[in-house]
Amino acid sequence: MASTSLTVRNPSGLHARPLALFVRTAGPFGASIRVRNLDRDPERQADAKSILALMTLGVSNGHRIEVTAEGPDAEAAVAALRAAVEAGLGETLSEAPSESRHEPRSETPAASRDEPPSGGSS
Amino acid sequence: MLASAAPVGIVVVSHSRRLAEGVAELAAQMADPSVRIVAVGGAADGSLGTDPDGIVAGLQAADAGAGVIVVADIGSAVLAAETALELLGDGLAERVRISRGPVVEAAVVAAVQASIGQSLEEVLAAADEAATMDKGVAR
Numbered sequence: 001m002a003s004t005s006l007t008v009r010n011p012s013g014l015h016a017r018p019l020a021l022f023v024r025t026a027g028p029f030g031a032s033i034r035v036r037n038l039d040r041d042p043e044r045q046a047d048a049k050s051i052l053a054l055m056t057l058g059v060s061n062g063h064r065i066e067v068t069a070e071g072p073d074a075e076a077a078v079a080a081l082r083a084a085v086e087a088g089l090g091e092t093l094s095e096a097p098s099e100s101r102h103e104p105r106s107e108t109p110a111a112s113r114d115e116p117p118s119g120g121s122s
Numbered sequence: 123m124l125a126s127a128a129p130v131g132i133v134v135v136s137h138s139r140r141l142a143e144g145v146a147e148l149a150a151q152m153a154d155p156s157v158r159i160v161a162v163g164g165a166a167d168g169s170l171g172t173d174p175d176g177i178v179a180g181l182q183a184a185d186a187g188a189g190v191i192v193v194a195d196i197g198s199a200v201l202a203a204e205t206a207l208e209l210l211g212d213g214l215a216e217r218v219r220i221s222r223g224p225v226v227e228a229a230v231v232a233a234v235q236a237s238i239g240q241s242l243e244e245v246l247a248a249a250d251e252a253a254t255m256d257k258g259v260a261r
Contacts, residue, residue, distance in 0.1 A: 052231055
């Protein structure tokens, strides 16, 4: 069994379009994969391969979800779903809340989240 | 659950060509490109209505071997789909299922579930259940 919890940063939460990508990411794995919304109703589990079931979780921006998989490829399934959610499921993500967001960032770079270099490559 | 072959196809039947095309466009945005989604809208002369012959052609185009789910709008759209099944009259008709779900929701849900290789009966069950989709309306 493999499990991970992560915070959703999609501006409108996990609505149909990002969930469609979530299901399509989960689909190829043989593992049984369940998702819970830790901030709404942690008792309720949804099948990660059913868009209707996932919609009932009501995952909004900022909610934490838990993804649990059982089966031979459980680890890979959880890793793939984590990567997909962190990449935004096809959407541009909201800023992560951070206390240091409006402070000068030169002082404690190690403590803040990763920021792209101001120059950028493009 | 995981099919190795082609995915289930989808035919969107509406009285309006533009509505059918719009629903198919929406569903395709959520689906794997391998899922065949075909819009059949309007009567043969282009007016509002349904066209069993057009649905027959749509079913043939949407089937990749795993069968087809029909999602229809209101009233005679389902009747026209049933007439199309009678016109087909051979092997393909046996792997066509008409969903009871509302056309937009059923098309989207069927497209997603077909994308992960679910069987005809699994996709049908999901499309039927699409009527229960929570729209998240606060009230």
